[in-house]
Amino acid sequence: MATKKTTASAKKKAAPAASFSLNTTDFKESILKHLHSTLGTDENKASNRAWAEATAAAANDFVYERLRQTQKAHFEADTRAVHYLSAEFLMGRLLSNNLHNLGVFDAAADALKDLGQDISVILDEEPDMALGNGGLGRLAACFIDSLATLNYPAIGYGIHYEHGLFRQEFRDNRQIERPDEWREYGSPFEICRPESVQQVPLFGYVETVFDETGNMKKKWHPGRVIKGIPWDVPIVGYGAETVNILRLWESRASDFFNWDVFNAGGYIDSQAENAEAEAVSKVLYPNDETEAGKQLRLIQQYFFCACSLKDIIRRYSRAHGNDWSKFSTQNVMQLNDTHPAVAIPELMRLLVDEHDLNWDDAWTICRESFAYTNHTLLPEALEKWDVSLFERVLPRHLEIIYEINRRFLEDEVEVKWPGNDEIKAKLSIIEEGDSRKVRMGHLSVVGSFKVNGVAQIHSELVKKDLFPEYDALFPGKFTNVTNGITPRRWLKACNPRLSALLTEKVGENWPRDLELLRDIAKYADDPAFQKEYMDIKLANKVDMAATILELTGVEVDPTAIFDIQIKRLHEYKRQQMNLLHILALYRRLLENPDYDMNPRVVIFGSKAAPGYKLAKDIIYALNCIAEKVNSDARIKGKLKVVFLPNYRVTIAEKLIPAADLSQQISLAGYEASGTGNMKLALNGALTVGTLDGANIEIAEEAGEENVCIFGMNVDEVQALQAQGYNPWDYYYSNPELKAVLDWLDTDYFTPGKPGELSSIKRSLLDGGDPYMALADFQSYSDAQKDADSRYSDKAGWARAMIINTATMGKFNSDRSMEDYVRDIWKLTKCPVK
Numbered sequence: 043m044a045t046k047k048t049t050a051s052a053k054k055k056a057a058p059a060a061s062f063s064l065n066t067t068d069f070k071e072s073i074l075k076h077l078h079s080t081l082g083t084d085e086n087k088a089s090n091r092a093w094a095e096a097t098a099a100a101a102n103d104f105v106y107e108r109l110r111q112t113q114k115a116h117f118e119a120d121t122r123a124v125h126y127l128s129a130e131f132l133m134g135r136l137l138s139n140n141l142h143n144l145g146v147f148d149a150a151a152d153a154l155k156d157l158g159q160d161i162s163v164i165l166d167e168e169p170d171m172a173l174g175n176g177g178l179g180r181l182a183a184c185f186i187d188s189l190a191t192l193n194y195p196a197i198g199y200g201i202h203y204e205h206g207l208f209r210q211e212f213r214d215n216r217q218i219e220r221p222d223e224w225r226e227y228g229s230p231f232e233i234c235r236p237e238s239v240q241q242v243p244l245f246g247y248v249e250t251v252f253d254e255t256g257n258m259k260k261k262w263h264p265g266r267v268i269k270g271i272p273w274d275v276p277i278v279g280y281g282a283e284t285v286n287i288l289r290l291w292e293s294r295a296s297d298f299f300n301w302d303v304f305n306a307g308g309y310i311d312s313q314a315e316n317a318e319a320e321a322v323s324k325v326l327y328p329n330d331e332t333e334a335g336k337q338l339r340l341i342q343q344y345f346f347c348a349c350s351l352k353d354i355i356r357r358y359s360r361a362h363g364n365d366w367s368k369f370s371t372q373n374v375m376q377l378n379d380t381h382p383a384v385a386i387p388e389l390m391r392l393l394v395d396e397h398d399l400n401w402d403d404a405w406t407i408c409r410e411s412f413a414y415t416n417h418t419l420l421p422e423a424l425e426k427w428d429v430s431l432f433e434r435v436l437p438r439h440l441e442i443i444y445e446i447n448r449r450f451l452e453d454e455v456e457v458k459w460p461g462n463d464e465i466k467a468k469l470s471i472i473e474e475g476d477s478r479k480v481r482m483g484h485l486s487v488v489g490s491f492k493v494n495g496v497a498q499i500h501s502e503l504v505k506k507d508l509f510p511e512y513d514a515l516f517p518g519k520f521t522n523v524t525n526g527i528t529p530r531r532w533l534k535a536c537n538p539r540l541s542a543l544l545t546e547k548v549g550e551n552w553p554r555d556l557e558l559l560r561d562i563a564k565y566a567d568d569p570a571f572q573k574e575y576m577d578i579k580l581a582n583k584v585d586m587a588a589t590i591l592e593l594t595g596v597e598v599d600p601t602a603i604f605d606i607q608i609k610r611l612h613e614y615k616r617q618q619m620n621l622l623h624i625l626a627l628y629r630r631l632l633e634n635p636d637y638d639m640n641p642r643v644v645i646f647g648s649k650a651a652p653g654y655k656l657a658k659d660i661i662y663a664l665n666c667i668a669e670k671v672n673s674d675a676r677i678k679g680k681l682k683v684v685f686l687p688n689y690r691v692t693i694a695e696k697l698i699p700a701a702d703l704s705q706q707i708s709l710a711g712y713e714a715s716g717t718g719n720m721k722l723a724l725n726g727a728l729t730v731g732t733l734d735g736a737n738i739e740i741a742e743e744a745g746e747e748n749v750c751i752f753g754m755n756v757d758e759v760q761a762l763q764a765q766g767y768n769p770w771d772y773y774y775s776n777p778e779l780k781a782v783l784d785w786l787d788t789d790y791f792t793p794g795k796p797g798e799l800s801s802i803k804r805s806l807l808d809g810g811d812p813y814m815a816l817a818d819f820q821s822y823s824d825a826q827k828d829a830d831s832r833y834s835d836k837a838g839w840a841r842a843m844i845i846n847t848a849t850m851g852k853f854n855s856d857r858s859m860e861d862y863v864r865d866i867w868k869l870t871k872c873p874v875k
């Protein structure tokens with residue numbers, strides 16, 4: 043079992059978090075000073091929001107000083123840097139995180155207390171910065187935290203969405219979407235940098251011209267130009283030696299006021315133009331995994347890539363002028379999925395059209411500068427843009443893509459597979475057919491020097507199933523970097539009770555070096571430690587129970603099993619299978635009130651894409667089932683179902699420390715990695731999971747006996763798919779499964795309205811059950827039963843939880859960053875004095 047390993051890193055000493063010479067008294071004075079001089083208010087009348095802003099301003103005094111020192115050090119050392127290009131950064135709240143990373147959280151809490159304020163109330167004032175949908179966006183946030191912590195020169199580049207992911211409300215049990223207003227009254231966590239504004243051309247046409255020496259050049263005459271305004275969010279590394287930035291671009295009309303139009307009486311028209319330009323960064327597309335080919339989405343992608351590349355080039359030119367020979371030794375650009383893939387032809391355009399490099403030199407620079415992370419195998423999520431759309435929005439880029447493709451097919455594919463048109467069609471960046479399309483995944487692979495998947499099995503499938511010919515053509519280009527999570531936010535800050543216990547046992551360095559937690563495995567059988575650990579879990583569950591009551595009105599028993607599934611709603615993640623299991627438990631309890639099971643609270647947190655009908659039907663069904671089950675006196679409170687509204691980072695931070703079971707039940711081969719699985723296991727929850735994504739590596743680390751694995755593995759899934767899967771077989775052969783599916787056709791959960799839940803049954807039977815929930819149902823139900831009986835063995839359960847916490851060191855996002863640095867980015871640390 044994994045607990046036997048003692049790693050080298052467990053022995054070496056990591057530096058403790060730097061604490062600023064800021065004691066409670068200093069902090070108090072600083073908060074008061076900012077309350078008076080920054081907020082212009084007074085302690086006798088300050089609102090909670092004013093207190094929060096004053097506290098943020100007090101912290102910012104340190105953040106900005108470290109930011110200045112960091113930028114100076116990076117400039118002087120002229121070091122290679124990574125530019126993390128991502129359409130999403132799901133940051134959550136920043137104040138608590140910054141206080142923790144500055145090492146002043148306790149000082150701030152005491153200072154506020156002295157001032158008559160409760161820090162948890164003050165922190166609750168801050169809206170989440172929800173500029174992302176789910177795992178992919180949160181991963182980007184964890185990565186930039188780790189890069190700053192490890193003193194690597196790094197910039198995150200993204201979009202300054204005015205509205206992040208929608209706020210979810212339930213009305214009559216159905217999800218409704220409301221706009222998110224994270225910066226309605228401004229944000230103290232960002233700095234506007236008007237000196238670094240960029241112009242972004244769009245639309246128009248391309249002209250062929252000849253320069254004085256007779257060389258052919260392409261000249262793009264854009265149809266319009268919009269402006270990109272950078273907002274910098276300081277990213278405070280743990281210990282605050284390095285403070286990097288996240289630079290987010292906001293779109294505006296290029297000339298705020300068009301006087302010519304105005305004078306001609308076109309005031310209204312000019313306002314319409316402004317609105318159109320501002321629309322580009324107005325809202326985050328709320329679809330996780332998939333996005334239909336919408337013009338505005340392509341413009342968003344191009345907008346932030348164009349701004350970012352010009353910014354990178356500006357910074358490079360400051361040190362190297364027009365000498366391009368060092369561009370790719372100084373810069374690496376990581377494409378977080380294909381969303382920023384248009385950066386590849388944009389860099390070609392800048393180098394060839396605007397800086398007069400020849401094609402070959404420019405292409406070499408591109409291919410040495412870009413690396414691409416694939417986050418999904420779902421076919422509908424691999425972005426493709428209609429050629430006609432591309433041609434309208436980015437006419438010059440389409441020409442460049444054609445030229446990249448022509449050379450690639452002739453010089454590389456033809457050489458490797460002479461005369462093989464089938465392979466050419468497969469590898470072509472352009473998909474032929476009724477409507478021709480640009481394949482952004484292909485473009486990313488061709489234009490990058492490395493391509494990585496996000497967990498071992500996923501990276502294998504990327505090579506084997508998604509891009510096998512590319513793997514043959516580019517040996518060594520494909521690699522794996524298993525995802526990670528920052529232990530600062532996902533243990534230290536969110537679970538202060540457990541953190542204190544861990545610090546007492548292994549010292550204060552574990553938030554950097556999570557492998558140090560292996561040491562607590564030696565207490566796994568110690569009854570005194572088990573008690574301490576389980577008392578903490580119970581206290582977290584008591585807190586959670588209060589939150590549940592407050593948010594939903596449902597009363598739950600904190601000693602019940604807290605069985606948690608928190609993630610976006612998607613058929614492949616199989617919330618519908620969890621639903622069937624809830625119905626099975628409910629039915630067993632109705633048939634036999636003495637049915638032997640521990641009281642259980644099944645908790646969901648999840649948003650559905652607004653246009654994803656079935657996902658919304660599943661939310662509706664779960665809410666209806668919850669209503670019925672929770673009020674049914676016959677089952678004596680043994681089963682409760684809770685669907686928390688508006689799931690987001692801040693809710694995750696409360697739920698994760700209170701979890702007993704972590705449901706990671708995707709169909710094997712479909713969840714690229716998962717990262718919630720890591721957070722839950724680190725906080726002690728036992729994984730009820732399939733052999734999918736990072737679950738496999740979690741089981742390896744914790745030991746099979748400390749997780750509940752069930753269901754088909756990838757090979758079995760593929761075999762069943764090949765043989766022809768028929769969900770009806772399972773329906774007819776499993777009476778319990780049949781009964782719960784048939785239940786959905788009645789009006790039992792929707793009194794007077796039979797058929798309201800039928801779409802779920804239909805998708806699982808007539809719809810062919812594409813994610814094989816029925817095939818895995820029995821095995822899932824058995825695993826849940828096993829989890830239940832293990833929960834009854836208090837000592838065994840405590841032991842398993844402790845081992846989970848002890849063995850998750852691998853999933854520190856610092857480790858992910860070191861993997862990227864070693865295998866892809868080749869950065870050197872830049873210490874900041």
Ligand code: GL7
Nearest residue numbers: 177178331417496713714715716717
């Ligand atoms: C995702 C994967 O679905 C998820 O498994 C992975 O953990 C995450 C980060 O790598 O990326 N891919 C994707 O498109 N979204 C994800 O969350 C939205």
